Amino acid sequence: MITETLSSPGIESRHSMTRVLLKWGALAALVGAALYLILALYAQREFVFAMLFLVLTASAVAVFVSKKLYAHRYIFPAIAGMGLFVIFPLMYTVGIGFTNYSASNLLSFEHVQENLLSRTYQSEAVRYDYQLYKTEEGYVFWLEGEHQNLTSTPVDLESGERSAPVLPVSGKPQGEPLSIREIIQLRGELSDLTLITEDGRELSQASLRSFAAIHPQFTLHDNGSLTNNQTGVTYFPDQETGFYRDGDGNALSPGWTVNIGWDNYLKVVSDPSIRGPFFEIFVWTLSFAVATVVFTLALGLLLANLLQWDQIRGKGFYRTMLILPYAVPAFISILVFKGLFNQNFGEINLVLEGLFGIRPDWFSDPALARTMILIVNTWLGYPYMMLLCMGLLQAIPRDLYEASAMDGAGPVNNLFNITLPLIIKPLMPLLIASFAFNFNNFVLIALLTGGAPDIIGASTPAGTTDLLVSYTYRIAFQDSGQNFGLAAAIATAIFLVVGALSLINLKLSKIKV
Numbered sequence: 001m002i003t004e005t006l007s008s009p010g011i012e013s014r015h016s017m018t019r020v021l022l023k024w025g026a027l028a029a030l031v032g033a034a035l036y037l038i039l040a041l042y043a044q045r046e047f048v049f050a051m052l053f054l055v056l057t058a059s060a061v062a063v064f065v066s067k068k069l070y071a072h073r074y075i076f077p078a079i080a081g082m083g084l085f086v087i088f089p090l091m092y093t094v095g096i097g098f099t100n101y102s103a104s105n106l107l108s109f110e111h112v113q114e115n116l117l118s119r120t121y122q123s124e125a126v127r128y129d130y131q132l133y134k135t136e137e138g139y140v141f142w143l144e145g146e147h148q149n150l151t152s153t154p155v156d157l158e159s160g161e162r163s164a165p166v167l168p169v170s171g172k173p174q175g176e177p178l179s180i181r182e183i184i185q186l187r188g189e190l191s192d193l194t195l196i197t198e199d200g201r202e203l204s205q206a207s208l209r210s211f212a213a214i215h216p217q218f219t220l221h222d223n224g225s226l227t228n229n230q231t232g233v234t235y236f237p238d239q240e241t242g243f244y245r246d247g248d249g250n251a252l253s254p255g256w257t258v259n260i261g262w263d264n265y266l267k268v269v270s271d272p273s274i275r276g277p278f279f280e281i282f283v284w285t286l287s288f289a290v291a292t293v294v295f296t297l298a299l300g301l302l303l304a305n306l307l308q309w310d311q312i313r314g315k316g317f318y319r320t321m322l323i324l325p326y327a328v329p330a331f332i333s334i335l336v337f338k339g340l341f342n343q344n345f346g347e348i349n350l351v352l353e354g355l356f357g358i359r360p361d362w363f364s365d366p367a368l369a370r371t372m373i374l375i376v377n378t379w380l381g382y383p384y385m386m387l388l389c390m391g392l393l394q395a396i397p398r399d400l401y402e403a404s405a406m407d408g409a410g411p412v413n414n415l416f417n418i419t420l421p422l423i424i425k426p427l428m429p430l431l432i433a434s435f436a437f438n439f440n441n442f443v444l445i446a447l448l449t450g451g452a453p454d455i456i457g458a459s460t461p462a463g464t465t466d467l468l469v470s471y472t473y474r475i476a477f478q479d480s481g482q483n484f485g486l487a488a489a490i491a492t493a494i495f496l497v498v499g500a501l502s503l504i505n506l507k508l509s510k511i512k513v
Contacts, residue, residue, distance in 0.1 A: 031061060045108065052088055056080055090495065097264050097489035103482035105242045105255040112256045113226075116244070119217035121230050122206050126213035131177035132186075140173045141166065141195060143203075143211060150197065157189040166195045166203070183208055226252075264489035273459035278471075278490070280455065282497075284370065285467045288377075289439040293431055295378040300385025305419075307386075308393055319390075326383030334447040337376045364453055366464035373465055377444055381434070388430060392423040432505045439498055445470040460486070468494045 034057040041050035063069045063076045099105075107115070128143035128150065138154030143166060150166040151173065183190070187208070195203040195211060206212035218226040226244055227234045235244035235252055242258040243251035268278050303322055307315055325333060340346050341362040349359045362372045400418050409417070445451060451463030451470055460483070461474040468490065476487035 027061075027064065031057060045110075048092070052084070056084065093488045094492050095488075096485055097492050098259055098261060099257050099485050100242050100255075100260050100263075101257050101484045101488070102486075103484075104253060105257050107254055107256050109237070109256040112244075112254055113220070115254065116218050116226060116252065117216070117220060120214045121217050122204065122212040123215055124212065126201065126203075127206060128203065128211050129209055130211055131172070132183060133173045133175050133177055135173070135175070141211075142172050142177070143195070150195075152195060155193070157186060157193070160189075160192075162192055163194045163196060166197055168198070180208060260485070264486045265493075267486065268489065268493065271459070273457060274486075277455045277458040277460065277462035280464070281462060281466050281468055281471050284464070285439060286501075288370070288373065288441075288467065289435050291374055292377050292381060292438045292441075293435050295374065296381035296385045296434070297389075297427075297431065299378060299382040300387075301389045301419075303382070303386045304389035304393055305415075307390060322386060323383045325379055326387075330380055330443060331447055333380060334376065334444060337372075337379075338448055341372055363449060366453055369449055369453065369465045373444065373448060376448060377438065377441070380444075381438075384434070388427060389423065392426060393419070396422050428505070432502055435505070436498055436502060439467070439501075440469040440494070441467060442469045442473065446473075468497075 034053060038050050038053050038057070041047075041053065060076065060080070063072050128145045130144070131142045133140045133142065135154060138156045140154055141150075141152040141164070143150040143152075148168050149170070151169040152164045152166045155161050155164045178186075190205050193205065194214075197203065202214045203211040204214050215229055217229060219229055220226055221234075223236075225234050225236045233246050235246050238245045238251075239258055240260075241251070241255070243253075243255040245251050267274055269275055306312065307319055307322075312318070340348050343349060343359065343361055343363060346362075349362075353359050360368050362368050396419065401414060404414050404418060445465060445467050449463070449465045451461075451466035451474060453464055455462045455464055460471075461478055462471055463474075466474070472487045472490045472494065475490065476482060476484050
């Protein structure tokens with residue numbers, strides 16, 4: 001017993017030491033991996049992301065090492081996740097909105113300069129017709145020029161040899177040259193081969209029957225300008241537009257990203273070809289979100305009241321059938337409706353033509369296209385509102401309806417005097433959430449109409465059924481231009497609008513935030 005008692009503290013001490021070593025070892029490994037990632041990002045010139053991970057790593061070390069910040073260890077992962085996936089993307093998007101970042105201005109100035117300086121061209125003045133001979137030592141090139149003929153040392157093309165010297169000679173190699181068919185079979189190896197003359201000129205394959213000299217396309221000067229060696233034109237860096245330009249204003253592609261201040265934001269309100277479509281889409285987006293909330297609430301509340309009616313039997317069956325649109329994935333339902341509304345073969349137009357002799361242009365008429373979108377979205381959204389209303393209706397005391405019946409009130413009076421006043425306040429946060437969701441309902445527009453029909457006269461890709469979110473997506477990723485800076489500015493405006501409208505709705509509903 002004495003031995004066990006004496007040895008127990010030693011065992012506990014060793015276990016405690018092991019835990020400490022494992023703890024600090026794991027922390028050191030994580031910090032080392034984070035520092036390696038930061039250095040890799042810095043080496044790739046991704047300074048913003050390197051700074052982000054440096055801040056997160058330093059914060060994590062401070063929280064998990066300091067005893068004063070012990071209580072923050074449990075909430076730090078959530079705060080770090082919010083910073084990494086919410087705050088940082090938002091700030092990054094806002095920052096892009098102040099630049100000319102687009103498909104033509106993707107790179108940094110250094111990368112653009114490297115790209116231009118790496119370009120070459122083949123000289124038409126130094127060109128040789130060639131024949132290729134296969135010998136036991138390898139392939140031999142015979143180059144025939146205007147002033148002299150050259151022949152190469154044997155080249156082993158199959159082994160991937162990439163260069164060979166050529167020397168002046170007077171006679172052709174012995175044997176028959178390869179046919180054009182055989183040369184075509186070797187076109188991959190020949191395109192990677194460089195022939196080097198005595199004076200150091202490099203020759204590369206210009207066609208199936210000729211080699212030509214390679215020259216650098218541009219020459220860099222001390223003042224940062226570039227001269228096109230082929231045309232003699234000099235281009236100067238324009239830091240305001242992010243392009244190399246000549247004296248006539250002609251630009252070289254690609255360009256680089258520069259800060260342009262408030263230009264993207266001002267363009268939304270000053271450029272008529274952008275301002276008109278933007279405000280038209282904004283009004284439609286706001287109307288669509290409000291109408292969807294109203295229609296889905298009205299239909300959901302009506303069906304919830306019907307399912308509460310004591311005279312209806314089989315409520316479980318009806319409840320299950322009415323919830324089905326909510327259970328089916330939205331993209332499947334949207335594609336089904338897209339087929340139903342098809343102008344030529346859709347069942348809806350076939351029925352309308354059979355009954356009334358009309359065949360509406362659902363996808364080409366702006367008003368009908370918007371009507372179709374509201375119909376489809378109401379179908380997709382009413383089950384959610386019905387479930388909410390069913391739960392809230394059950395919480396209303398039945399005595400209120402009995403007292404109202406004794407006073408001679410009907411269903412309409414009960415709806416506006418009892419039901420709505422009692423359920424609207426608990427429903428308000430959910431209605432605001434539904435409004436915000438539909439304000440950015442990208443999937444519905446992308447799958448049903450794609451934003452069509454287009455707005456005539458718009459300089460950016462814009463459609464009459466586009467919401468602001470789909471309009472932004474099309475500017476950033478579709479059609480020509482891919483203007484990420486303008487899309488970021490519009491995305492920032494969307495964020496501010498949705499946030500402001502949500503705050504206004506919360507204040508109007510007298511809900512504390």
